Amino acid sequence: xxxxxxxxxxxxxxxxxxxxxxxxxxxxxxxxxxxxxxxxxxxxxxxxxxxxxxxxxxxxxxxxxxxxxxxxxxxxxxxxxxxxxxxxxxxxxxxxxxxxxxxxxxxxxxxxxxxxxxxxxxxxxxxxxxxxxxxxxxxxx
Amino acid sequence: xxxxxxxxxxxxxxxxxxxxxxxxxxxxxxxxxxxxxxxxxxxxxxxxxxxxxxxxxxxxxxxxxxxxxxxxxxxxxxxxxxxxxxxxxxxxxxxxxxxxxxxxxxxxxxxxxxxxxxxxxxxxxxxxxxxxxxxxxxxxxxxxxxxxxxxxxxxxxxxxxxxxxxxxxxxxxxxxx
Numbered sequence: 001x002x003x004x005x006x007x008x009x010x011x012x013x014x015x016x017x018x019x020x021x022x023x024x025x026x027x028x029x030x031x032x033x034x035x036x037x038x039x040x041x042x043x044x045x046x047x048x049x050x051x052x053x054x055x056x057x058x059x060x061x062x063x064x065x066x067x068x069x070x071x072x073x074x075x076x077x078x079x080x081x082x083x084x085x086x087x088x089x090x091x092x093x094x095x096x097x098x099x100x101x102x103x104x105x106x107x108x109x110x111x112x113x114x115x116x117x118x119x120x121x122x123x124x125x126x127x128x129x130x131x132x133x134x135x136x137x138x139x140x141x
Numbered sequence: 142x143x144x145x146x147x148x149x150x151x152x153x154x155x156x157x158x159x160x161x162x163x164x165x166x167x168x169x170x171x172x173x174x175x176x177x178x179x180x181x182x183x184x185x186x187x188x189x190x191x192x193x194x195x196x197x198x199x200x201x202x203x204x205x206x207x208x209x210x211x212x213x214x215x216x217x218x219x220x221x222x223x224x225x226x227x228x229x230x231x232x233x234x235x236x237x238x239x240x241x242x243x244x245x246x247x248x249x250x251x252x253x254x255x256x257x258x259x260x261x262x263x264x265x266x267x268x269x270x271x272x273x274x275x276x277x278x279x280x281x282x283x284x285x286x287x288x289x290x291x292x293x294x295x296x297x298x299x300x301x302x303x304x305x306x307x308x309x310x311x312x313x314x315x316x317x318x
Contacts, residue, residue: 015310016309016313017278017306019255019258019259019262019313020259020262020274020278020279020309021278022252022255022259023243023252023255023256023259024243025166025167025170025173025243025279026170026173026243027165027166027169027170028165028166028168028169028183028186029183032165032169032183032186032187033161033162033165035183035187036161036165036186036187036190036191037154037157037158037161037190039187039190039191039194040154040157040161040190040191040193040194041154042191043194043195044152044154044157044194044197046195051196
């Protein structure tokens with residue numbers, strides 16, 4: 001659409017425009033001119049940095065923080081998912097050997113008791129145990 | 142104008158003075174109509190030019206400097222209005238009186254009467270219509286430039302302008318009768 005079309009030719013509108021144009025707007029004033037140009041001069045003297053440079057470091061810090069938080073969240077979710085699929089982590093070999101030693105010098109019941117206590121201490125709480133699914137941790141023969 | 146853009150982008154103070162002389166009066170009047178206060182218009186005009194100086198590198202690629210200054214001034218006015226709302230100050234909805242808006246008539250009764258009539262007619266318009274009239278009649282922008290400044294389609298600008306004139310004409314006829 002061209003301005004020629006837009007500017008319209010309604011004679012009444014022209015009359016109204018003439019009335020509007022009869023009055024002259026008040027200007028900004030001489031005092032304001034010096035005030036504004038002083039502000040501009042101050043700004044021109046100030047070291048000018050491009051906008052990308054002003055936002056770079058805050059944006060980089062925010063991105064790193066976001067990355068760390070995201071990494072923590074993904075690792076946590078991954079561990080939870082693996083625990084759901086694979087069951088609780090195996091009891092360490094040292095705990096099993098220690099329980100076997102205890103069984104050798106005492107009896108099998110004490111050895112099993114020691115093994116269960118050590119296993120309970122070593123492994124993290126299993127979410128499946130709460131739902132009634134128990135992993136089978138067998139004492140080595 | 143292209144040369145002025147280049148000088149502005151290089152940070153030439155004389156170029157900023159030239160830009161001020163070319164458009165400050167028109168922008169100031171637009172701001173007075175929009176904000177309803179000469180003091181606020183003074184502050185916003187100053188902030189507009191300081192912002193132009195701060196982001197002067199962008200001015201090298203500006204095709205229409207006049208429209209660009211109005212865009213920056215409009216954004217600054219909106220920012221001031223938001224700050225005032227957050228601070229709990231109610232914005233001035235009413236248009237200032239004729240003697241604030243227009244040049245003193247110097248005792249000429251007819252000129253004074255015309256100024257009062259125009260101020261009253263403008264005050265009857267909704268802000269979007271008033272803004273278009275202000276930018277067209279007093280800022281001297283074309284519809285294409287007004288569309289650029291206000292961010293509405295050019296056809297809408299033309300429609301608003303005609304609607305504003307019709308509304309003012311109706312009011313004027315009623316007043317005269």
